[in-house]
Amino acid sequence: MTQLKLSVKGAREGVALNLPATPAEVSEACAWFSRLNIDPSEVQIIGVNSPIRKLGQYISGANVHSSEDIEKLNRLAEAIDQMDSREQHIFAGALDAESINGLDDVVKLTTHLGDYIILPNIDSDTELGRFLVDTGYKNFPEAVQPYLDYRAIGAEYYAENGGAYGPGGYVRRKSSLEQTPEHRDALITLHLLTQRVAETMAEPYRLILPATDEELDQAKAQIGVDHFTEATIVKAEFGKPYLAELIPQDCICVEDANELALGIEEMTQRDGELLKFLAVLSVEQPETMTDALRFAMELDDYERITEGTYEYGQSVLRRHGADDELLEAMDGYMDFAKLGEASMIEDGVRQTEFGLIRRCSTPFPEETQTMQMGGM
Structure with missing residues (x-):
């Protein structure tokens, strides 16, 4: 949950406002200061309680008297609530890694977490350098590894790639080669x-x-x-x-x-x-x-049958060299459907809920067939 602490400069007391908040709840929070003879228009954000470390320093300039800013703060709070712990760590690190210039940048960042990667539990140049060597990204012979300056290795990588050491690890923006194409579906x-x-x-x-x-x-x-x-x-x-x-x-x-x-x-x-x-x-x-x-x-070894027994009978004859002229001459003198039905059984064609299928190299065993040919 994201909670704002509202007060005025120099005041010892304040009031908490849970986000998301309705306009009525914001008005009620500000009205509390009227009872202390404090002008509600002077109320501002002086602190933030949030799963995101240091979020307060990035949103303290938001105007709680602006319905537009409150709407943005509500969207931000809802986005944070929907993040898992890994995404929260990425968000916190990305805030420190980027140049944030106001509430709009903070809200926009919540929709681009996929542009970043996090290396968990890495909070210094030394830890980063050790990770790069241990994973083989920086390739050094095992014999020399005890003598390496891991801090320098990590600092060099940090200087080249940017990023920030956040509460959950090292966060940096993905390179163009690391970006996952937007059109690629999550198939598994x-x-x-x-x-x-x-x-x-x-x-x-x-x-x-x-x-x-x-x-x-x-x-x-x-x-x-x-x-x-x-x-x-x-x-x-x-x-x-x-x-x-x-x-x-x-x-x-x-x-x-x-x-x-x-x-x-x-x-x-x-x-x-x-x-x-x-x-x-x-x-x-x-x-x-x-x-x-x-x-x-091995999918090329299978054929999905999209035709009925009549057409299948003709396709069997084509396999044996018959052309369209011969098939036309035979039409009316041959039961293509009967030939197709018999050939389907011989070819091991199976009926599935996804259509008819046969294996080209070795037919499916006849003894396990469950296909019903009638009515095709």
């Missing part, structure tokens, strides 16, 4: 838990996939691990319907999940590919996410 979200996450965050860390190699390295740094195998995946969420029901969520590997997310992203860019993948999953029934990734990589 993994909720990760580590000792550092448990100690510094209110909830598991959310890893958004697909991600670049650099984004994955940054995530490792933020949760305090060298390898994702050191983290516990407590939950996986999928950004497309039906995937959660068709992809197993036991024994998930972060790297496989990222490759799968990249594959799904490519599928969404080609008409019918995601439906084909869903149909494949429903028939193949993968036992692990690694199996699901394998089916995604």
